[in-house]
């Protein structure tokens with residue numbers, strides 16, 4: 001039984017449709033990361049699951065129970081907000097205990113649960129402090145603690161790390177992951193940071209303009225992006241896109257930049273002359289002084305172990321390559337090969353991925 | 359050649375710089391004197407009348423009756439205050455004892471301040487946190503009443519109070535003064551600054567509207583409430599026109615009205631010493647409230663809740 005099930009979730013604010021039918025089934029204990037550009041509806045989706053927003057259409061089931069019409073408090077969920085939303089006039093203890101107190105949990109039980117959560121998060125010494133007497137990372141932990149003591153069926157996180165500095169963010173990211181594994185609570189985690197998404201999620205939901213563009217494991221999304229949006233969104237530096245047309249009965253592509261590349265994994269279904277977009281990740285580009293494409297460099301970024309090169313192909317298309325080691329930038333040009341095994345093929349009209357035919 | 363990073367040897371103050379330093383010091387001294395002069399003048403202008411009242415309340419009636427304005431305390435303080443407090447003096451314009459009037463004023467000011475705060479907290483809560491049909495209409499109606507202070511609506515209000523048979527009791531004195539647009543607007547502005555996340559976190563914690571109000575909104579508003587209480591208490595204390603109109607029972611007379619009644623017009627023989635003692639007594643409760651509450655909201659200010 002799925003621990004969280006969304007079917008056909010739509011949401012419109014007045015005339016603007018923000019979510020266009022999202023379906024998602026989350027397994028028990030799974031960590032799902034919802035990632036996407038700003039304004040694509042991630043928070044809205046999360047808030048619909050939380051019950052802070054009502055969907056215009058569709059249903060939400062948590063642990064098999066239909067909760068679409070229920071109050072947030074009755075859904076057995078806990079949420080961690082971006083700015084933590086700790087009550088400023090309450091101590092850390094009171095903040096964590098408030099939800100339990102309202103539910104009428106006995107005092108001794110509250111003390112025990114808060115104590116355990118605080119121990120787990122390493123904030124046991126801070127219980128008497130007020131939120132303003134805490135650092136950002138400590139507040140973050142308290143917010144987590146408030147979610148944990150509830151022992152909910154579902155954790156919801158809305159960009160909980162974006163107010164932390166870079167170092168702390170990495171640390172808290174790992175901590176959240178460890179904690180989630182340990183508690184085994186199903187979680188939805190919203191972020192716009194792809195590194196966060198890749199490292200945290202069992203599966204990712206890449207959202208694009210109110211649609212779930214792809215739902216899959218991080219590696220699957222990286223290796224086989226479903227469309228050009230996902231392909232460009234995940235991966236850094238972003239994937240290169242080159243124009244081309246299908247030739248040789250679907251066995252190869254003729255790039256606008258010149259060469260014909262034969263697909264390593266088999267022919268694509270489609271008429272010759274069909275317009276394609278070929279994706280190639282910068283880290284898959286190889287140097288090839290003899291047969292490679294000429295790249296006129298306009299920017300070289302040495303990163304130590306790697307070098308990122310930005311330049312233009314003969315046809316004028318921009319291309320980024322990431323090569324190992326230092327690259328002599330002298331001359332302003334470089335010959336690069338595109339390995340046929342690493343190509344991603346998309347239909348130019350729809351942007352959808354085209355896989356090798358059966 | 360590497361850049362020369364050695365420090366230059368210390369050099370004595372240049373003669374022209376020494377002159378500059380002297381001039382700066384002189385100017386600063388002059389500015390300090392000037393500032394203090396103006397400050398002292400201001401204090402004098404505000405404090406002198408109070409001082410004269412204070413001193414006047416310690417002399418006997420004839421000293422002041424002669425037209426002297428003594429600047430040093432006399433010896434009749436105790437009896438003047440006792441007379442003012444217990445009987446209101448024996449002058450031609452008999453007044454109620456100040457003790458009673460102080461009590462009435464305090465009760466009235468207290469009821470007005472707490473009533474105003476309670477009502478405006480609730481109405482601001484409704485207007486900010488709930489969406490109901492006519493919400494903006496309600497808000498603008500409250501806003502419009504800003505243009506209708508007691509003085510403007512005094513005759514209809516009077517009629518209403520008489521019709522409701524509230525003429526004389528404390529209720530008639532306070533209720534018309536309680537509805538408050540200013541306080542509602544103030545709390546509305548404050549509530550608007552409270553992040554939505556608190557509301558949402560409380561919803562997830564399972565707090566209903568009243569619980570949220572009591573457990574979260576009220577504690578966050580404490581500083582505002584304290585500040586507003588001071589202002590509204592003094593507003594209530596200083597009410598003159600309405601109590602004058604609506605109270606004709608001496609046992610309900612407030613001190614501001616009573617004080618005015620003690621003073622006859624023209625060349626009437628006023629017991630100025632007792633009047634001044636009453637005036638000083640009338641000053642004390644508002645001062646007390648300011649002093650006490652100041653402690654409170656300074657504490658609130660230093661421990662800013664964010």
Ligand SMILES: Nc1ncnc2c1ncn2[C@@H]1O[C@H](COP(=O)(O)OP(=O)(O)OP(=O)(O)O)[C@@H](O)[C@H]1O
Nearest residue numbers: 013016018036037038039040041042043044045192
């Ligand atoms: N209450 C609302 N009324 C009207 N429009 C809204 C409301 N809430 C969100 N929207 C719109 O819905 C869209 C999606 O908003 P949402 O907050 O879900 O984006 P997001 O993906 O979380 O973005 P971000 O990464 O910036 O947080 C936005 O275009 C936003 O303007």
Ligand SMILES: [Mg+2]
Nearest residue numbers: 042043044158
């Ligand atoms: Mg958001």
